[in-house]
Amino acid sequence: MPRHAEPAAVHDSLVLEPRDVQFDWSALPLHWIPDEPMATHTINVLHLLLPEGERWFVKVFKDALPLITDEQLREEVLGFIGQEAIHAEAHQEVLDHLLAQGLDPRPYVRQISWLFRRVLGDKPGLTAAQRHENTIERVAFVAAIEHFTAFLGNWALNSPGLDRAGADPTMLDLLRWHGAEEVEHRSVAFDLMVHFDPGYLRRLRGMLVSGPLLVHLWVRGTRFMLAADPTLKGSVRPTWREARQIARRGLLPEPARMFRSALRYFLPGYHPTKEGSSSQALAYLATSPAARAAGS
Template sequence: MPRNAVEVHDNLVLEPRDVKFDWSDLPLHWVPDEPFVTHTINVLHLLLPEGERWFIKVFRDALPMIRDEQLREEVLGFIGQESIHAEAHQEVLEHLLAQGLDPRPYVRQIAWLFQRVLGEKPGLSARRRRENVIERVAFVAAIEHFTAFLGHWALNSPALDRAKADPTMVDLLRWHGAEEVEHRSVAFDLMVHLDPGYLRRVRGMTVSGPLLVHLWVRGVRFLLAADPTLQGSIRPSWKLAWDGARRGLLPDPIASLRSGLRYLRPAYHPTQEGSSAQALGYLATSPAARAAAH
């Protein structure tokens, strides 16, 4: 069984870091000569602003249902961190628009998904509203499992440095990734606090895992088609994805699948993934995080 939330998090204090990034010198293809790799990672910027605003709404809806004070503090810290994440990625979208790549058609679809399809359902009874909140928390917990997986990958991706990827973007990915690893247990522990049943976790992953893959594939397809410098010359394919992963420039799809399967183990807990020490170590050296601390 998962460990008790209080036992796991007795020393966890989540601190929102008000970081700022300067995108004025960011090239459209910020991994040089790698438009497919660049845009595959750029899907994060399409998904995360609306997605993380949705996380915040779900967690605020869940706050009155929390009976453990330590967990409540962690949820509030999570909300603070996710709010800053959303704004940081929003700034990248605005930079893409200024460079002639209009992300707004895809972002509107993502907003509709999170607000209308996965949003709060009006007119529910108190019991059904509670059930709806817990179900959405389970979706967040499953998605947060993958954001922590991606965060761990970003912290361990020296190939991006070897490829001379833009250092500001790499810092954004690693700062955000480190905070995802840092708070990787909060959504899971909130889900277990509200419903310790195993089937809730399975339903959350069954919905969220395939949905995330679908949205990512569509996002890559959209960005490659919308890139004004490519004129439709590159079409997304799993072959390109495998090649990027083989060279260490993209996460390994098989490792991602295995990570999702680990989530379904009855004894699983997010503390079994990633390293808090590594995450906090990067946050102590991140240029943006250090600048925010002064």
């Protein structure tokens, strides 16, 4: 299978490696962006979605490994699996910290777990051909979701508004370390999907299913977090208008930019290397306190 041409040599020469990072959450305030509960909890939805979601990514890609015939791609998939497994555990630690602060995320997390394990998980009773098709279809879902995680990772690496607002430095390092690795491995899921099925319809279907689902889960997660916050007592209700205002201050990704990014996924010549910068991602990983500690 011909490989996609990369726009920068640095991306083509990447070797994906898991970085076994550790974070100390003991001093993390509940509203880690000071006086910004909606911005804080909108980003906190990542901690609700990612542990179960990234464990599902790992399961899907392990199922796909025996089907891969390109050895370079196989190595990239193994690196992707290692990075995603560590991402899941890092965000799980934040959930445990929230619970200790009196915000119980478990009701929403149980719903996410049901979605990934029962709805998107293994289907019993499938024939070998049906299992093969189901694996490729789930890879297409992962590829579409990874487009969004790369967009968010690129945003996190270029979000000085969070620094100006005094966001907690440990949380910023988590977001930017994770974001940098999402940018670093942003093409793996897409290349795996194309390896199995180079046709356009699979890509189209993956985004049409995953995109609206992700938006729905994020909106529901934000509402849940604000309602569950014991310090707010239901006084803050999220609106799209407020989200746009917060985004203009640089504390959230702009919804319109995210929508335009999703539209780019539908372009026939699209490839994830056109989103974000591998050089910038590697530069952050070289300075990230958690990544540096993991490599020492």
